[in-house]
Amino acid sequence: MSKSRRSEPKESDLEPLPIYHHKSKLVRAVKDSTFLVVTGETGCGKTTQLPQYLHEAGFCKKGKIGITQPRRVAAITVAQRVAQEMGYALGREVGYQVRFDDCTTEDTEVKYMTDGCLLREVLADPGLSQYSVVILDEVHERSLNTDILLGLLKKVFSNPDKANKGRRLPLKVVVMSATMETEKLSAFLGNCPVFVIPGRIFPVKCSFGSAVGPKETESTGYVKEVVKVALDVHTSEMAGDILVFLTGQNEIERACDMLYEKAETIDYRYDVHDRTVEGLLILPLYGSMPTDQQRQIFQPPPRGIRKCVVATNIAATSLTINGIKYIVDSGFVKQLNHNSRVGLDILEVVPISKSEAEQRAGRAGRTSAGKCFRIYNKEFWEKCMPEYTIPEIQRTSLTAVVLTLKCLGVHDVIRFPYLDSPEERFILEALKQLYQFDAIDRRGRVTKLGELMVEFPLHPGLTRAVLKASSYGCPDVMLPVAAMLSVENIFIRPGHPENQKEADQRHRALGSKSGGMNDFATLLSIFQLCKSSEKPSAWCKENWIHWRALKSAFSVETQLREILLRLQQRSDFPVESFDGNKNELFRRCLCAGYFTNVARRSIGKAFCTMDGHGSMVHIHPSSALFENEKDLDWVMFHDVLVTSKVYIRTVCPIRYEWVKDLLPKLHEVDVYELSNVAREEVTDEEMAKWENKEAAKRQQEASAEEALKKLEKRNDEASVSDARARYLQRKQQKQSKTT
């Protein structure tokens, strides 16, 4: 470990990284206070260099340096590079840990990891006693896990004397962010010092278009506009590749078709500023694309050909393409938002934030100066685009988060120090759901079951079903289903109608192989058929199944099985017995996790949900139960999709008797009481008062049947029908545009 080896910048570039000039001051700043905010644009070297400086300064003598990243690939590639720069073998002194891949040893001193991994570590060791420094990187991205870690570290180490008691070395916390919101971060961490490192990126000139105004938003056909602008760039700008931002697979394929058609009609050999642009290489890019196809994006185009990549937001942070000089920004993104009023996750197209627009523009300035063409106008920028993207913690279901916090001893989850607090009703909804799952009791305390549940990297409903099945001794049927439901969509639905027909037929056939009336059983049988087939990847191709998704389902299932085995060795693991038929047992176990997702047959083909909102829903055409509704009364479903109708997807029939005892639980909890419980420890007297009130209320709502009638009357589907109305309006406008 010679000092000189590490103290020189190892970049092959002649110019040292900007951070190099601040080395000694930076190390001093870390030593001087518990919290430090470091800010610097991409390319300043903070992610790779700071841990090396701290290592050299002796921070690893009594603990590790841990650096979190929001993405797996980033954690792995950065660790590789740092190991190389320090002259160590990866996995020894410098290592990384991500799910399914732990490349560290006990002696690892500098450890890169995903934020989710560190959160898991905190659950096992809340004081992070192994670390001398924890660095949270990319904090400006506001990922759910990073936000929670930030709150936890603040809560624990705001009182460093107390928190560092018994530690060999006081813990240092460094929070790294691109330039935005640094004052806010510093204020959050008790006005801690901020260290600014200049960046090393090239200027990007941005211009606004005229196509999209605030009143038009997504209905204007921005796809067409984006295509037009991209072609303009192609025919009038100097050499350099183009990156176009759109929102989804469908749009991207449409845009590529249009570009292809129009680029063909362009007279080849365009004379642009004395350079010859011969043609355009059009490449789509989105997450569910096969990986080898994704790789093509990175190859330089043939001589004289301009590359035009049409991508989702995947190109904003996850993938970096070299040679991009021009950005065409649609101004929209597809985002999953949780709606607590109806208890649904709704995937919708929304305008991006100003900070996100800057991020997109920045993609053109990585290797040289660039240009960014925004298709929307200045008015749209000012009136429709928020300053910053709403952080994930404010637009996601918090059930799992609240359980995690409670297990970490954070009783008052409402007044937890969030950098940005979620709305109280999101938290109340989470508390209610945890209570329904028996994960917390009426006093808001974690139950034994809750302690088991937090161990699983799954949505709490899935975990509940897995634990139920395990207590009945049949985890083998539930683990694969839970795994299949927690990975990305496994069904391929191609764009071309002929292939579509074939894919649909294949999927339907897989459904009937498993009995024909249970989508969960279909998932189980796909898992088993593929696993036992001789050539699983060929089997997937034949059946229009995503092999990549299925592979990850296999790994998830293995992981879940290991966790379960470990937990079953505990003496208090629940054991129950059942002597009905297996098919029924399977569905009953699912109900334990999904009794909130139960619907009863209503007028026509519609079903009415029992979740307290009484929304009208329809079975999705991809379900095996579709068009077999006649004999159905009660069904249970996994997820909801809002498009032309409100659809439930992944469905199976159930019997009312199975959920009869669970349904009252949907109505008995008064969330406001629960929130008071969450705020403070209640006395026995208060508790008794509350329980009396609850009992009286239960008497009033004598049966679930009655509650059901009430619900059907309430017909409280306002938000859903709003969303549906917007969708129909958009569709209509789109149609009128095309005719």
Added chain:
DNA sequence: GAGCACTGC
């Protein structure tokens, strides 16, 4: 009668 962005444990 079909409209799924991206992460992460």
